[in-house]
Each structure stands twice: as C-alpha cells, then as structure tokens.
Amino acid sequence: MVKEQKKEVPGKQQPKQEKITFQKSKEQDFSEWFSEIVEKSELVDLRYNLKGFVVFRPWAVRTIEVMYDLFEQELQKKGHEPCWFPSLIPESNLKKEAEHVEGFTPQVFWVTQAGNTILDEKLAMRPTSETAMYPMYSIWIRGYSDLPLKIYQRAQVWRYETKATRPLLRSREFYWIEGHDCFATKEEAEAQVLEDIDTTEKVMHQKLGIPFLPLRRPAWDMFPGAIYTIGSDTFTPDGKVIQQPSTHFLSQDFAKTFNIKFKDKDGKDKYVWQTCYGPAMSRILGSLVATHGDNKGLVLPFYVSPVQIIIVPIYKTETKEKIIKECKKIEEEIKTLGIRTKIDEKDVSPGNKFYFWEMKGIPLRLEIGEQELKSKEYTLYIRDENKKIKIKKLEDLKKQGELFDKRLKDKADSFIEKAIVNCKTKDELKKALENKKIARIEFCSIEKPGIPCAETIEKDFNAFVRGVRHDKKEQAKGKCMFCGKKANEVVYVAKSY
Numbered sequence: 001m002v003k004e005q006k007k008e009v010p011g012k013q014q015p016k017q018e019k020i021t022f023q024k025s026k027e028q029d030f031s032e033w034f035s036e037i038v039e040k041s042e043l044v045d046l047r048y049n050l051k052g053f054v055v056f057r058p059w060a061v062r063t064i065e066v067m068y069d070l071f072e073q074e075l076q077k078k079g080h081e082p083c084w085f086p087s088l089i090p091e092s093n094l095k096k097e098a099e100h101v102e103g104f105t106p107q108v109f110w111v112t113q114a115g116n117t118i119l120d121e122k123l124a125m126r127p128t129s130e131t132a133m134y135p136m137y138s139i140w141i142r143g144y145s146d147l148p149l150k151i152y153q154r155a156q157v158w159r160y161e162t163k164a165t166r167p168l169l170r171s172r173e174f175y176w177i178e179g180h181d182c183f184a185t186k187e188e189a190e191a192q193v194l195e196d197i198d199t200t201e202k203v204m205h206q207k208l209g210i211p212f213l214p215l216r217r218p219a220w221d222m223f224p225g226a227i228y229t230i231g232s233d234t235f236t237p238d239g240k241v242i243q244q245p246s247t248h249f250l251s252q253d254f255a256k257t258f259n260i261k262f263k264d265k266d267g268k269d270k271y272v273w274q275t276c277y278g279p280a281m282s283r284i285l286g287s288l289v290a291t292h293g294d295n296k297g298l299v300l301p302f303y304v305s306p307v308q309i310i311i312v313p314i315y316k317t318e319t320k321e322k323i324i325k326e327c328k329k330i331e332e333e334i335k336t337l338g339i340r341t342k343i344d345e346k347d348v349s350p351g352n353k354f355y356f357w358e359m360k361g362i363p364l365r366l367e368i369g370e371q372e373l374k375s376k377e378y379t380l381y382i383r384d385e386n387k388k389i390k391i392k393k394l395e396d397l398k399k400q401g402e403l404f405d406k407r408l409k410d411k412a413d414s415f416i417e418k419a420i421v422n423c424k425t426k427d428e429l430k431k432a433l434e435n436k437k438i439a440r441i442e443f444c445s446i447e448k449p450g451i452p453c454a455e456t457i458e459k460d461f462n463a464f465v466r467g468v469r470h471d472k473k474e475q476a477k478g479k480c481m482f483c484g485k486k487a488n489e490v491v492y493v494a495k496s497y
C-alpha cells in the first residue's frame with residue numbers, strides 16, 4: 001500500500017490526505033495485487049462480457065509488440081522463417097493423432113455453423129497448430145535438401161480452460177509464437193530443444209530479466225504427443241511457479257501420423273524428427289508484471305518499455321512556452337540516441353504525471369524546468385530505486401537504461417535462487433511450501449513408476465513435481481521420502497498456476 005501524504009503547511013491544521021495505490025501490497029497479498037495492477041496500469045480490461053477473455057489495451061499491446069520482436073529476431077537469427085497458418089483446423093486433422101486429440105479435445109472451441117449452414121465437418125479454433133501445419137509439411141518436404149525446415153508463426157490460440165482463469169496468466173485466448181521444426185536426424189532435433197531453451201534465455205531472462213528453471217517434465221506431465229517436454233518455470237512471490245515457453249521433442253510420431261517423409265542421401269525414404277516450441281507473449285507479460293512490479297505499479301525493463309524515458313516539463317504559466325520548446329529539442333536529441341521517448345504535455349500537475357507514469361512502469365523520467373535549463377543538468381528519476389539523480393549528458397541515458405535492466409535482472413535472479421530450498425523429509429517439504437518456496441527433493445522416478453509418489457505430493461501438499469533440471473545434472477544419493485525406494489532423480493516441487 002502506498003500512501004502519499006501531502007506536505008503540511010506549518011501552523012495550519014490540515015486533514016490528512018492519503019492516496020492509496022493498491023488495496024493490498026504485493027507482499028501482503030500477491031494475488032489481489034496482481035488483479036489490481038493489471039487493470040490500474042491499463043494493461044487489460046476485464047469487463048468484456050465473455051468469461052476468460054480479456055481486452056488487451058494499448059500499453060499491453062505495445063509492450064507485447066516489443067516482446068514479439070525480440071523473440072522473432074532471435075528465432076530468425078537461428079534460421080527460422082515466419083509463416084501464417086489458418087486459425088481453423090478441420091476435425092479430421094485433429095483426430096489423426098490419437099494422443100494429441102485426447103489431450104486437446106476437452107479444451108477446443110468448435111465452429112459448427114457458418115451463417116445459416118450447419119457445417120459438414122466441425123472446425124477447431126486452433127488450440128495449437130501441429131495438425132494445421134504438419135499436413136502441409138508432408139507436401140513441402142521431399143528430399144534431404146528441404147531440411148531442416150524451421151518455421152514459426154505468431155498467432156492467437158484458443159483453449160477452453162476449465163481451471164480458474166486469470167488475466168494474462170490463464171486465459172481462454174492467448175497470444176503466442178509457435179515454432180515447428182523438422183530435421184533429418186534425431187541428434188539435430190535434440191539440439192533444437194537446447195537451442196529453444198537458449199532462445200528463452202536470451203530473450204526472457206537476458207532482455208526481460210525474468211529468470212526461469214528449465215525443467216524436464218515428468219512422464220505424466222508432458223505435451224500430448226511429445227517424447228519429452230522441457231518447461232521453463234518462472235516464479236511468483238506467492239510461492240507458485242508459472243510455466244513459460246516449453247519446448248517439446250516430438251520424435252517421429254507426428255511424422256508417421258502426417259506422413260512427413262524425405263528421401264535421404266542414401267536414397268531411402270525416412271521420417272523426419274520434429275520439435276515444437278511455444279513462448280506465450282501474454283503469459284510472459286504476466287510474469288513480467290509479477291517479477292518486477294511493485295507497490296507503485298508496473299516496473300518495465302528499459303529494453304521493453306514502450307516509452308523508455310518520459311519527459312515531464314516543469315513550468316509556471318509564464319515559462320510554459322519556453323520550457324516546452326526546450327523539452328522538444330531534448331526529445332529529438334534523445335530520439336537520435338535510439339531511445340523511445342515522449343513529452344507529457346497534458347495540462348495536469350507534475351505530481352499527477354509522476355504518479356501516472358510510475359504506475360505505467362516507465363523506467364526513467366526526465367524532469368525539465370527552469371533550474372535544469374540554467375544549470376544544464378538534468379534531473380533523472382529512476383523508477384526501481386525511487387530516487388532522483390543529476391545527469392550532465394543525454395548520452396548517459398543509455399547507460400542508465402542498461403544499469404536499470406541489470407538491477408532488475410539481478411534482483412529477480414537472487415529472488416528465485418533464494419526460493420529454492422533443499423528438503424530431506426516430508427516436514428521440511430511441508431514447511432518449504434508453506435513458506436512459499438520451491439522445494440528441491442530426491443525422488444524415485446520421473447517415469448511412470450514415480451506416479452504414486454507424485455500423486456501423494458499433489459494430494460497432501462497441493463503441489464506438483466515440476467521435473468528435473470535440463471541445464472545441469474543433479475545427482476541423487478539417497479532415498480525417495482515417499483516410497484523409500486532409491487532416489488534416481490533430484491526434482492523440483494512447487495505449487496503452480
């Protein structure tokens with residue numbers, strides 16, 4: 001809760017005026033805080049009259065556009081090409097892959113009628129696009145020179161989520177990128193899985209400052225149709241993890257189903273090896289809010305903020321024209337540095353402007369008034385540290401932006417590191433989860449034999465086995481605390497969204 005008290009004039013009795021930003025602070029009640037901040041910062045409007053669907057307002061869209069660009073640049077750098085596939089998928093396509101259809105059918109929105117005509121075949125609003133893309137891949141891919149085929153699309157997908165929906169984090173319509181790749185060999189496909197995790201690292205962690213644990217999911221928690229799935233779990237202050245981009249090693253099962261074959265160098269017809277990857281922008285925006293936001297509003301990394309520096313002119317009526325004119329010069333100069341900036345010329349008090357842009361999470365604010373023009377020193381407000389400094393050269397703004405992002409990332413890294421607790425007994429596990437931590441435990445197996453123990457965790461602790469580290473080998477030495485059998489894995493257990 002943020003209280004802004006007005007300065008009292010000495011000798012004069014004044015009623016206390018308090019400005020309350022959020023009903024509950026982030027630390028007090030993260031869930032409440034989150035629901036409030038996404039609306040107050042005008043990211044989304046929840047009043048649309050369809051459950052699970054939200055309106056993305058300009059501030060969210062502009063932020064997501066930057067995120068899309070970052071991901072697409074990284075994917076293209078790694079040899080992916082963009083494509084746009086139809087959003088409707090014939091039911092017969094979906095039915096081809098048994099496991100896939102079983103996994104997704106309960107979540108599909110169906111189109112059954114067009115105008116007054118009842119359709120002969122139901123059409124699925126894509127919940128994901130394997131069954132739209134792979135029939136085309138079987139036409140496109142002929143010989144080994146057509147491989148690798150690395151295609152992605154930016155798209156909306158629709159899933160009829162039956163769990164409680166939450167804005168950004170769990171909606172029935174979301175915005176994502178899906179990458180679908182085909183390779184001649186298993187080795188290349190498995191290398192792609194690592195490359196996808198690197199893409200998540202380069203964008204989500206390095207640029208957005210959101211740390212994650214790359215976890216190989218247990219056999220019972222995989223994408224329908226995958227041989228294995230690596231999820232990227234981010235962490236929220238209420239002790240829950242959120243699955244962010246996941247990447248799936250699909251093996252050749254889809255290739256066999258959709259007949260995606262190529263003539264290899266040895267003249268033999270072979271099935272391709274496939275992977276798919278799906279960073280969801282709207283969800284990552286949710287993690288961005290959760291990770292960096294504070295009790296004054298959003299805190300956006302310099303790299304992604306739609307406006308990186310807001311210029312607030314400070315003037316009296318008689319100096320207004322002159323100051324605005326100077327601000328415009330400064331704005332142009334900052335733009336030539338490649339920085340997204342604008343002047344807030346609205347006819348409201350500077351204090352109100354400060355409050356507004358702090359809520360929006362703009363990292364840096366330049367305050368320019370008579371004094372700044374005289375001294376040739378600029379007053380720079382730094383959002384995350386809530387402090388003002390003086391800078392002499394506008395060129396220094398870039399450096400300030402970089403420092404800003406590094407601070408956000410370091411803080412978030414340290415937060416998730418401290419959240420991981422080693423637990424050897426059920427009591428320790430219980431305590432860790434109650435204290436809103438991620439538990440690291442030794443566990444019998446992430447293959448089928450581990451299911452009973454995982455179910456115990458779910459039933460007794462309302463938490464989930466999220467998987468084993470994919471980025472490093474962690475060796476178990478003891479026994480599983482549930483079944484007493486030899487522990488083969490070190491797993492991470494957490495509550496989740």
Ligand SMILES: [Zn+2]
Nearest residue numbers: 444453480483
């Ligand atoms: Zn066990």
